[in-house]
Amino acid sequence: MLLGIKKQSINSSSPTVETMQTILTTFQLLQRDETEPLHDIRLVTILRFWGEVLVGEEYSVYVKRIKRMGLNERNSHFFWPHYKHDTKQASFHTTVDLNTHSDQFTVILQRLLITSEMIDFCAAVTKSVSEVRMGFYDQFKK
Numbered sequence: 001m002l003l004g005i006k007k008q009s010i011n012s013s014s015p016t017v018e019t020m021q022t023i024l025t026t027f028q029l030l031q032r033d034e035t036e037p038l039h040d041i042r043l044v045t046i047l048r049f050w051g052e053v054l055v056g057e058e059y060s061v062y063v064k065r066i067k068r069m070g071l072n073e074r075n076s077h078f079f080w081p082h083y084k085h086d087t088k089q090a091s092f093h094t095t096v097d098l099n100t101h102s103d104q105f106t107v108i109l110q111r112l113l114i115t116s117e118m119i120d121f122c123a124a125v126t127k128s129v130s131e132v133r134m135g136f137y138d139q140f141k142k
């Protein structure tokens, strides 16, 4: 058993249609189009929110669960370290230390977002990323 699931079940599982769609949509969001005026903001926004902030939030739930299974900060080699180094620790509008990956991307975005149009664009991209991620989790409500 691994985290309450038989290892064979994990090894023999296949991604669902919803999971494959999430992966495909995420790759489409990440496709680089340098002719797009704000492409750099789009990519940094996606990397920060999809790759760091949401990971930290999701892992905050996972670490509570794996704690009940005997894994902790000392013996967890994957979830705890990622939870620690990805989680957003500072608000977007504050000066942040370079503590986590989320915070490091925040510093980059703070430098890039210099007009209200850019801020609105960043917010729209964040909303798109959030919708894709929620689409992934919606499959478990069925």
Ligand SMILES: [Fe+2]
Pocket: 051, 052, 085, 086, 101
């Ligand atoms: Fe990270």
